[in-house]
Amino acid sequence: MKHPAIRDLTPVLRLFIQQQRKAMIQGGLLAAATALAGTALLGLSGWFLTAAAIAGLSVAAIAAFDVFMPSASIRLLALARTASRYGERVVTHDATLRVLASLRARLFRGWATPGAAGRLILRPARLLFRLTHDIDALDGLYLRVLVPAFAAGAVALVAGVVLGVLNVWLGLGVVAVLIAAGIAIPAAAARSAAANTLYRARMVEANRARTIDLVQGQTALIMTGRMQAQADAILQADARLARVDQKLNNTEATATLAFGLVAAAVLAGVLLVAGHLVQAGNIGAAPATLAVLLAFAAVEPFGALRRGAMELPRIRMAARRLRPRLQDTAPLPEYPRPPAGTAAELAAVTLAQSGAGQPRLDTINLSIAAGQTVAIIGPSGAGKSSLLAILAQEVTPTSGVAAVAPTALMTQRNQIFADTLRENLRLAAPTASDEALTDAAAAAGLSQLPGGLDTVIGEGGLGISGGQARRLALARMILRDAPIWLLDEPTEALDSGTARDVITQLQRLTDDRTVVIATHIRREAAFANRLIVMEGGRIVASYEKASPAFSSALALLRPD
CATH class of the missing domain: 1.20.1560.10 (ABC transporter type 1, transmembrane domain)
Incomplete structure (x- = not known):
C-alpha cells in the first residue's frame, strides 16, 4: 500500500x-x-x-x-x-x-x-x-x-x-x-x-x-x-x-x-x-x-x-x-447533425437532477425547423434553462438522443473583463481582424462607444450600460456565426426602452438563423413564430403563431 x-x-x-x-x-x-x-x-x-x-x-x-x-x-x-x-x-x-x-x-x-x-x-x-x-x-x-x-x-x-x-x-x-x-x-x-x-x-x-x-x-x-x-x-x-x-x-x-x-x-x-x-x-x-x-x-x-x-x-x-x-478530461461527445431542414431534434431526452427524485427534464421530444424562432415559456423551475443547456451541449442527457446543429448561447450573465472592447470581443473570435470586430459591434448596435475598439471596459462591464453589455454579448454571437442562437432571457433587468432596442437588434440579426429563447417576458416571446410551454420538466404544449392559443399563451406572460 x-x-x-x-x-x-x-x-x-x-x-x-x-x-x-x-x-x-x-x-x-x-x-x-x-x-x-x-x-x-x-x-x-x-x-x-x-x-x-x-x-x-x-x-x-x-x-x-x-x-x-x-x-x-x-x-x-x-x-x-x-x-x-x-x-x-x-x-x-x-x-x-x-x-x-x-x-x-x-x-x-x-x-x-x-x-x-x-x-x-x-x-x-x-x-x-x-x-x-x-x-x-x-x-x-x-x-x-x-x-x-x-x-x-x-x-x-x-x-x-x-x-x-x-x-x-x-x-x-x-x-x-x-x-x-x-x-x-x-x-x-x-x-x-x-x-x-x-x-x-x-x-x-x-x-x-x-x-x-x-x-x-x-x-x-x-x-x-x-x-x-x-x-x-x-x-x-x-x-x-x-x-x-x-x-x-x-x-x-x-x-x-x-x-x-x-x-x-x-x-x-x-x-x-x-x-x-x-x-x-x-x-x-x-x-x-x-x-x-x-x-x-x-x-x-x-x-x-x-x-x-x-x-x-x-x-x-x-x-x-x-x-x-489533474487527469485529462475527455471532451463531451459532439451531437450528431440533425436531418436537412432541421436545426435540432430531441427524442425521449431525460436529464436527471442530482439528489432529487424528479428529473430536471423528463422525456423531451422536440423538433425545431431551421430558421424558426422558438420561445420556451413556463414558470420558474419548469426546465427552460435546462433545455437550453441540453441544446448548447453544456450538459449531457441522462437518456435519449439529441441531434443539434452548432449553437451559440447568450445568458443573462455576460462575462466582461477589464480590458478593451477589442479584447472582450476577441473572446468569441481570437483571430478576428479589427474590421470584422468593428462590423460585429456595429451590427449589434455597439458603434456609439467613443473610443471604438480601444474603449476600455471595467471588470464586469463597469463603464458601460446594461444595454451596451447585452449588445456586446450580441456582437460576440455574431462573431461566433453559429446557425442556432440560444437566448436565456436576453432583456431581463433592462428598462423598457433599452429592452425594445435590443429586441429590434435581435429581430434584424436573426432573419437567417434559428433562435431559441427561454423567457417569461411577453416582449421577448412576441417575435417568436412558435411557443413551447413547459411545466415540471416536460413539454406540455406547442403553439404556432397563427393559432389563437399562441395569443392566449402570450397574454399570460409578464408584460413589458
Whole structure:
C-alpha cells in the first residue's frame, strides 16, 4: 500500500515526468554539477594551499612543485560552478513553469465539466486560490525537494568515494552520517512544521476570501454597518498569521542548527581520523586538509533540503486538492447533425437532477425547423434553462438522443473583463481582424462607444450600460456565426426602452438563423413564430403563431 505522501504527490510527479522528463534530468545533473564543483573547489583549494606551504619549506620542493595545474583546476572549477548554477536555474525553472502552465490548462478543462464550474463559482475565492497559490506551491516539489535531494546525494556519494581512497572506513562513515542526517533532519522539520504550515495555508486562503469580500462587497458592508468589523477580522487574521510565521521560523532555525551540529560533528570526526592517519604516516598533511575541507563542504548541500522540508506539507495539501482535476478530461461527445431542414431534434431526452427524485427534464421530444424562432415559456423551475443547456451541449442527457446543429448561447450573465472592447470581443473570435470586430459591434448596435475598439471596459462591464453589455454579448454571437442562437432571457433587468432596442437588434440579426429563447417576458416571446410551454420538466404544449392559443399563451406572460 502506498504511503499517503506518495499517493498525494504521484500525479504531480507523473505530470512532470510526462512533459519535462529531459529537462528534469538535465536540471538535476546541473544542480549536482554545481554542488560538486563547489565542494571540489573548497577541497582542492585547501589541498593546494597546504601543499604549497609545505613545498616552501625547502628549495628542492619548490622547484619540483607544480603550481600551474592546481591553480588552473581551481579556476576551471570556479567557472564550472558559475556556468552550471546558471544553467541549472534556467533549465529547472523553465521546466517547472511549463508544467505549471499545463496544469492550469488541465484545471480549466476539469472545471469545465458539467456541474463543476457551477459548484466552483459559488466560492470564487477558492477558484482564485487553486489557480494561484495551490499551483504555485507545486513548484517546490521539483525545485526545492527533488533537485536539492539529488544534488546532496551526489555530493555525499562522491565525497565518500574520495575519502574512501584515503581510508575506506572514513568514506563509509561520512556517507552514512550525511545520508542519515539528510533524511532525518528534513523529515523531523516537515513533521514539526506540518500543522502550522497547513494552518497558515488555510488562514491565507480565508483571509484572501475576506479581502475579496471587503473589496467587492463594500457597498453592502457599509449599508449594513459591517465595514469596520470586516476590516478588523482581516487584521486579526494577519496577527494570527504573524504568530504562525514566527513558529515556522523557529522550526526552520532549529533545522538549521541541527545541520550546523552535524557539520561540526563531521568536521571534528574527519579531523580526528585525518590527524590519526597523518600521525601513522598513511597520508600527508595536504591530503588530510583536503579530507577535512571536503567533508565540511559536503554537508552544505543538505542544508538546502531544509526549505523543501518546511514546504512539503503545503505541497502535499495542494497536490491533494488538485488531484481530482489533474487527469485529462475527455471532451463531451459532439451531437450528431440533425436531418436537412432541421436545426435540432430531441427524442425521449431525460436529464436527471442530482439528489432529487424528479428529473430536471423528463422525456423531451422536440423538433425545431431551421430558421424558426422558438420561445420556451413556463414558470420558474419548469426546465427552460435546462433545455437550453441540453441544446448548447453544456450538459449531457441522462437518456435519449439529441441531434443539434452548432449553437451559440447568450445568458443573462455576460462575462466582461477589464480590458478593451477589442479584447472582450476577441473572446468569441481570437483571430478576428479589427474590421470584422468593428462590423460585429456595429451590427449589434455597439458603434456609439467613443473610443471604438480601444474603449476600455471595467471588470464586469463597469463603464458601460446594461444595454451596451447585452449588445456586446450580441456582437460576440455574431462573431461566433453559429446557425442556432440560444437566448436565456436576453432583456431581463433592462428598462423598457433599452429592452425594445435590443429586441429590434435581435429581430434584424436573426432573419437567417434559428433562435431559441427561454423567457417569461411577453416582449421577448412576441417575435417568436412558435411557443413551447413547459411545466415540471416536460413539454406540455406547442403553439404556432397563427393559432389563437399562441395569443392566449402570450397574454399570460409578464408584460413589458
